[in-house]
Amino acid sequence: MRLPIPAKAHPVQTEQIILFRVSGQLFAVSSASVQEVRSVDTLAGAAKEIAQAGLRKVRHIVQRGEHALYVVNGAMHFGLPPFAPALVFVLRRTRTALLVDGIEKMTTMTRLQALPQAFCNDERDWYRGVTAIDQTVVPVVKPEGFLTPDELFLLDSSLQPKESPTEIAARESALGGLLPQTDIIDDSSASFPQ
C-alpha cells in the first residue's frame, strides 16, 4: 500500500518586530525599519531645538552627516496623552527619530492583516496593518507615516536661514534700486495644517 505523499507545507512568511509603547499604548514596528535605538539622554546633547517648527509634534532636530533627522513625539503624532519618553528609534530610510516610552519586547509576526477599510482617515497613512500577538491586537506602524511630504517640506522650510530686516535693506541698497518694486505680502500669520 502506498501512502499519499504529504502536501508540502508552504513556509510561513514571518517578520521580526519590536513591540513598543507610546503613552502606554502598544505598537509594533518591523525590526528592519529601526536603524538605531538610543536612550533620550544620549541624544540630548546632539539635538537642537527648532525655533519655529510649525509642527507641534516636532521640536528638535538631530544632524546626522548631511542629513537632518526630525525628532517626532509619538504621543503627539497619535493624539495620545503626554509622556516622558525614554528611547528614540532612528527609523531607517526616513528622516524620523521617534520618541517612545520603551520597548516591550521583540517577537515574530506571522500574519499582517491589512487595516480594515472601515478605518478611512489618517490612520491609513500611520499603519501598515494590524497583527495579533498573544491574543492582543497591535497596530504595525509605517515608518514613513510619521512625517508626510508636506510636513517635511514645512520643517525643511523652517530651517532655511532667514534674513533680518537690516540684511534685507542692506541687500536692496547694494542692488541700487535696480529691482522693480513689488508688493510685500506679510504671511507671517499663515497657519499650516497639522
Next chain:
Amino acid sequence: MSTQTDSESFVLLRLAERRFAVAAVDIAELVAPSRVFRFPHQTKEIEGVILRRGRIVPVCDVAARLIGKNLLSRRFYLIAQRRYTTGTEWIALPVTGDCELIFAEMIPASEADLPHVSGWLSHDGDVIEVLNLTALTPGPTTATLVVPADAVQQEALS
C-alpha cells in the same frame, strides 16, 4: 397567493427601544461581546476592533446615528458583511437585544429617505427601517482606498 418565495429574509436587531433590519444575506453571525482592542485612529465611528475566528473586525456603534445616543450596554455583536469597491469585510455592530430572522417584503426607499435607509418593511405592527450598511458605516472613498501591498501579500501567504 403570497408565499415566502416573494419575500426576502431579514435580521431584526434592537438598539434600545427601536428595531432595525438588515438583509440576512449580509449577516455573518451573532456573537457575545468580547474584548475590544483600541488603538489610535481618526475614524470616530469606529471604537476599536475585536478578534473573531482569526480575523480582526472593526466595531462600529451605529446607535448614535440611528437613535441619537450611544449604547450604554450591549448584549451581542452582529457581525455583518460590509461591501467595499474591492470586496467585502466583516464589521461588528453592537446591539442591545436578541436578533430575529424574519421573512418580509421590503418597500424600497424613496429619494426622501436618508442614505442609510435602503427600504422599509412591516412586521408585528411596526414599520422598520432596512439599513444600508454601506451608507451607515465608514469606508474609504475610491480615491483614498490604499491597501498596503505587503499587508495583502503577507495575509495571502499566512
